Amino acid sequence: MTGATLEVLALALIPAILWGFTPIFDKRGMAAGGGSVQASLVVVVVDSAIYWLAIAVLYGRAAFSGLTPETLAVFVFAGVIGTALGRITIFVGVDRVGASLNSTILSTRPLFATLIALAFLGEPLGPITGIGIVILVGGVSILTLSKGGDLGGWRPRDLLWPIAAAATFAVANVSRRYGMLETPISALEAVAINETAGMIALVAYALAVKGTAVLSRPRETYLYFTGSGLLTTIAMLSLMAALGLEGGRIAIVDPLVATAPLFTLLFAAVLLRDVERVTKGVVAGAALVVVGAVLITV
Secondary structure (H helix, E strand, O other): OOHHHHHHHHHHHHHHHHHHHHHHHHHHHHHOOOOHHHHHHHHHHHHHHHHHHHHHHHOHHHOOOOOOHHHHHHHHHHHHHHHHHHHHHHHHHHHHHOHHHHHHHHOOHHHHHHHHHHHHHOOOOOHHHHHHHHHHHHHHHHHHOOOOEEOOOOOHHHHHHHHHHHHHHHHHHHHHHHHHHOOOOOHHHHHHHHHHHHHHHHHHHHHHHOHHHHHOOOHHHHHHHHHHHHHHHHHHHHHHHHHHOOOOOHHHHHHHHOOHHHHHHHHHHHHOOOOEEOOHHHHHHHHHHHHHHHHHHO
């Protein structure tokens, strides 16, 4: 195994672990009275501020010197779809079904990426991919019957929220990979554009639909969502760096990132006992989803 491959694996494992833990903060914040739009705004404001500060320190006026209009459009699109729309659906999903179930369903992302490739690129479905899809769907079916997740209970249709988030992130990740291959700008510059575009979209949505009332939430919720934002800052930068390396193919990066729910299950079983339930069905479903996601991607 080459040093470059090891670097890709390490960079892809970092967001898996961190995004395995962020649902813990998210669930605590939502349980304390937080809202999905508020949470999304806090997270994106935190990471955008850190990214732009780092760019100012590291690059100064030389920042974005290799940026083209096409590349800008790609990362803006990924930010609006993945950062704005994707995060809103994530937080709603965490609130409705719980951190463990939401994180697991998010790992169906490779399924949507495969369907996108089939529809728009004409890529065929191989036998391993077909097996992976069957296993993944079986895992989701087990999750539906698991009686795990939020202690307050949930309905099967509530799973549509994390499924929608998985679809948006599939589109965003494919766009990010394309953008990183087509541009000489750094991962830090790319992720700053991505998150800033998402922030602008979220602010516009909040002002148009809910106004400043969206921020009228308990102070405690801001602490949880800020913690989530700090972890997301590192996770997003690490993901973009992995996608930008020569060996950072989706087939390598996505399966590792898709292991995040296994970490979430571990953290939730210890830290969220009072608000959600991790059953044997949840564990079994999560394992099948992860295995299916890996087979689909590979």
